[in-house]
Amino acid sequence: MPTGVALRDPRQHLFDAAVRVLIRAGATGLTSRAVTVEAGVAKGVLHRHFADFDAFLTELVLDRIARVHAQAADLRDTAGTGAVADNLTHALETLFEPVMVAVVVLVIARDELRTRLRAAGTARFPLVGEGTAMIAGYLSAERDLGRIAAGADVDTLAPTLIGATHLLFTGGSEEPPTRGAVHKVVATVLAGVLR
Template structure:
């Protein structure tokens, strides 16, 4: 690899390369060499920006968590507008993109990564836990708007939705579920709670 060539945003370039490798080759194919090769940079670039590969992976997951938090704000802002089922269907389709599904598998596969993420204050199962919080926050906002039953247990409904959607997306890695299938999950889980 050439040296002395300035990289615009090495961290982001490495994250994007890691996401491509992870989706294409899975958790076992994600190595520091695979990432730097995919990014078209020397292997030392990764170690110049991160203490080790697990530190890089932890930052990758935390970067993705930042996106989930942005989605949470947007979803909460949607409370009271549109159809609840449509809002949640769109959110679940966005949350469980191929990168997130692959990252969840990666976190499950790497003990050291889970340890570092917990130390950083993530949910017990990063991305899944935060996604459940995202949905619970939205459902609570909809309950406050009167569009969800006042006695609806949003803290049970949210992880139920996330779990059912996660299963639907992981079972069909190469062919994610259709929006109609995700909407069916939403309407089934929320059948007794929607007003």
């Protein structure tokens, strides 16, 4: 393994390597050795920045959760502009990109990771819970603007949209669903509440 190579941001370099391994080899193929080999660094680099591999994975997922929080702020900013179904379609396609889907599988597969994430204050179902909160926040903003019915139950609509879209993205096909398929789910779920 190479040694003595200066890395600008070793944590991000390791996260990027982990994502590549996760996409290629799945949750079972994601090991500290696989990450350091992919990153082209000595194994000690990972342990210099993280207490152990589960601490590394926890930080990886927390990094992804931070991205969902940033996406939520961007989505809220679109309230009152464009078509509600179009805004949600774009948000859901972004949320369920391949890395997100792979990280959700990783969280499900590792008990210690879930324990550490809960201790860090994540949603009960990390990433999926934050995604649901993002959609609920957006729907609430649109309801406040009158673009969704005043009586719309956003706390039911949000997890319905997340669950249905998640199934589209994990339905067994190698290819992600088309934008049209995602839009159809959004339009169907919101059919009774859009104004």
